[in-house]
Amino acid sequence: MRSAQHNEQRIECGRWREALLERIDVAREGRDSEGVHGLRVACARLDVYLRLLGWRVLRADLRWLRRAASAVRDLDVLLAQNDTPDVFRVALAAQREPAREQFLAVLAHERCGALLDALEELPPLTFARAQRRSRKLATRVALLGASVCRPESDVDALHALRRALRRLRYAHEWMNREPKAARRLQDELGSLNDIVVAQRQLAALGLGASLSEYDSALSARLVLHMERVRSAWRETSGAILGGEA
Amino acid sequence: MKLIIIRHAVAADPVEGQRDSARPLTSAGKRKFSGVVKGLKRLGISFVHVLHSPLLRAVETADLLSELVEGELRSSGLMARAPTKALLEELSEERMALVGHEPYVSELVAWLATSDRKLARAFPFKKGGVVVLEGEPKPGGMHVAALLTPRQLRAIGRKR
Incomplete structure (x- = not known):
């Protein structure tokens, strides 16, 4: 049985908020497609932190950010696959730039800044x-x-x-x-x-x-x-x- | 549209070295605001979306409102500063709630109801207080349908 001290042990979300910030920078620069994936993962982890807190607030913001990243990531995954037919590949590649532009617009949106500000103050669990x-x-x-x-x-x-x-x-x-x-x-x-x-x-x-x-x-x-x-x-x-x- | 403007519930006093944005609601603040939510529920008030300031006390207040929200709760830095046209452009839904801070919420009500922000003092908000506006979300385009103190709403919530 776990001790009372263990049960009162605090879990902090700071490291994943920092990870989200770092991955936003990487994703924004576009030099590493894994940055977009990392951003999605950080959003999903923070969503679970909020669920563990029992909060509904901020989860729609994380979902909104994650969805914009997913539009780019899904295309990257398909483009990286060897068996993707050329016709399909060309059509997917044509979609990537608009998806990335939309994603960058989300990152630049004041809602994204407000989300990051709010995440900075999340209480421990x-x-x-x-x-x-x-x-x-x-x-x-x-x-x-x-x-x-x-x-x-x-x-x-x-x-x-x-x-x-x-x-x-x-x-x-x-x-x-x-x-x-x-x-x-x-x-x-x-x-x-x-x-x-x-x-x-x-x-x-x-x-x-x-x-x-x-x-x-x-x-x-x-x-x-x-x-x-x-x-x-x-x-x-x-x-x-x-x-x- | 119907716009419900809410000031955050009672928050802890600032502690030395703590950012203002990190001040949480007090236990009493949470308890009392849960009573406000019951009152709103009893009045049949619900929201399609909620726009809230990213400061912790507003985030926690918005979360307490979540049972009344059919759609999304959205963070907005526009709710943590004096009201602007950019904020009015966000007011697109039929029933929206805004959770923010003084003096900005009073300024917003004055602006929407009279087109003169300087009349903010005529619309004071208690912490956890609620103002219901109806009309078009433009300066002078709305009227105050209800101005409810947290005490009134808690009393409404308690009635059988």
Whole structure:
């Protein structure tokens, strides 16, 4: 049983606010595409910190910033893949500059500055509170995990699990736990998401018919990956939940 | 549109070396403002969006309002300074709440209701106080539909 002193131990979010600031600088300069990814990760971690605090405020701001970064990042991921057909690649590349301009406009917006100011003053979190809230996140992961194992479950259920698992993993990280099992499952879910993003972009650009072979290959990979995720869930769920849910 | 302007709840006094922006609400401030929220709920007041100052006391006040918010709570530095046209341009939704500080919230009410910011003293806000404006969000384009003190709202919230 954890001691009262341990439960009162304070968790501070300063390091991830600093990380967000650094990654905003890197993303703004555009010299390293990982800066955009890092910015998204910092936003997601801070979102979980707010959830652990039990706050709703500032989360829409983080979501707004994260969404603008995702528009650029999703294109970068697809452009970096070797099997992306040339026609698709050209169409994606044409979208990247407008997406980046929109992202830079978000970074320059006064809402972004206000968010960073507000994050600077976030109060610390006690370990006990974080643990209580983390149990709720674990319950959600358990429910969603059980649902994806049902034969009728679809890709939306897997997305919901991906988001819930990410939150639980970050909650564990805030509490200095090593989330190896969660990371493995999250990697599988991340690969699945890459396929879905490719399919959505293909459809949005109206290229599904002209690149039908590639589209079919994506569909086949999706089915395969859905099975891999279900299998990974069965293997890792015990370690991930660890009696928490 | 209906615009609900709210001054942040009671915050802790400044501590030496502490930034003004870091002053949190007191426990009593949170408790009392939760009573204000109950009063607003009882009056059937809800918001599509909330625009709040990034100072901690306003952020915490906005969070306490969150059960009345259908859409998003948004940070805005425009709520931490004297009202400007840029702020008025943000007022696009049908029902919006703004959470800020004195003297700016009084100035904003004076500006919207009379077009003269110098009349701010005619619209004093208690901490946790609420003013409801209706009309077009332009200088002189709105009228004061209600001016509610936190005590009144807590009393409304307590009534069965």
